[in-house]
Amino acid sequence: MSKHKNIYTWRRLIQLLFTIIVVLIGIQFIRFVHSITNPDTMQFIARPAGVEAFLPISALVALKSWLANGIFDRIHPAGLVIFLAAMIVSLLWKRAFCSWICPFGTLSEGLALLGKKMFKRNFILPNWLDYPLRSLKYIILAFFVLFIFVLMDGASTYMFLQTPYNMVADIKMLDFFRNMTWVGFSVVIGLMLLSILIEHFWCRYLCPYGALLGLLGMLSPWKIRREPLSCISCERCSISCPNRIKVDKALTVRSPECTGCLDCVEQCPVSNTLRFDLPKTAFPLSPRMLALGVVALWIALVGVAKLTGYWETSISTEMYKMLIPSMDQLNHF
Template structure:
């Protein structure tokens, strides 16, 4: 049986590592924007390419452009690389990106734990309402897929990537948070409150990125697999699942909601009854080995992108200095 404490430590350590990295990227990006916005500055702080992880729509359009034109995006190349890395992780190990790497997933889990400590219980929506709300993220994903992959041709996708709006999309994102209106504050505040009350509210009901990765994860070769002959039907696995999957009733978990967090495996009291395994038992992934696989793939893909010149933006400092004063003039319409 897996070591419960070991499972907890490995996943929390990886989550903490990526959360710290995101924080450092945010601080560096703020410094970059401040330096490039100063008309008297002669030295500029480096722009962290990793900030492009927060431009998923731009990355999706860049993916469409790359597939149809063969041209890899040079405006936000890191965004496309991170998008490809997240899809690769999901194709192999379910939605492990969501439960091991994604900072929103980490924040969502933290808010849920806070709520459980405050209220001493988990709040759960009725099954009928839960199913209905879960469809929202797939509807949002469907909208973006239809708009980008059906209505937008390759030339249009490439042209969008070259627009001033896309060039400064990351800076406009920062401006949204630094100059937040009461509407934005109310929406974010509402999501925080709902995430405290209802476990994984954003990830479960509204995140189109998670919806896409969940669909890809359905064809992942590694899945949670249960040995019925040794299962004692204690239901501890299902209770531990943050996504309300009835693990105790399934020989293998195909659900797109499975994030590969291994909470169910950690709670199973019978050795080798639950495994994160291939169809034919060959190589089960423990928390340690899954952590090494996920981080190894992530670091490897980013390393290759850097070595091949597919990481840093082609936008010059002069272009940024010209575009930033006109930031309010650019829109996605």
């Protein structure tokens, strides 16, 4: 198998695996809500804890609460576990979470491919617009970090996690998609259209989760490293980079935009010239090794959380039945 096909296949396989898991979680969550809200339903469906992956703000509050109070959140513990797992992946392997696991990253790539098919290319914003837009995701991240880590004290974060609003945040999110307003629908369609035209529009400009993981990824020991003695300056690495990083100009790619996708490594025609490696050619990761590493780490963290009781919510079925009818009246505090 060629190097090209090897890298492409491994990443697509892992993306497919996580997409299937997310779809199954989504289906089971819809069935859970239906079983709990429909008195005629005889069969109770268990709530899939993995749905909490879609509550990143609650997870950020839970992280602050854990650090400040020493209490691990029991309302959405899986959300915090998944958030920590994404951070650990980034601390090791750049923003590999974005390019190997995240369903929004996968969807974004799919839409960009569709755009390439439709228009024979993706459009690139001029630098004067690209730079300020790229800073948007850091501004959004700074807002959340300031609000949660500076303005909220430990007690307020703990109290927020216990609010009825936070308890049913996942069901409210489902409700948002099931009863979408015209404004919500227009925003979703607008983002999808922009992602067809501009590669990784959401990830590149707006995602605060990616911004955080990118900053953590700057600490990652594994980075894209170029060997200048064998490099023939063909620029294929830079041209292939979905995040438009000038790989051919750097010895080590330190950019927070690097998602560890290995597309540049795949395109390099000279062997051992571009590697995803520790300093001094210590332990280069092949796509297969990175794929196995990402999956193994994920299984290990989720497995430990399940075995130690830090995965399932402490919210009882009775509590859900009590809260859901008045869900529309619930506010943040």
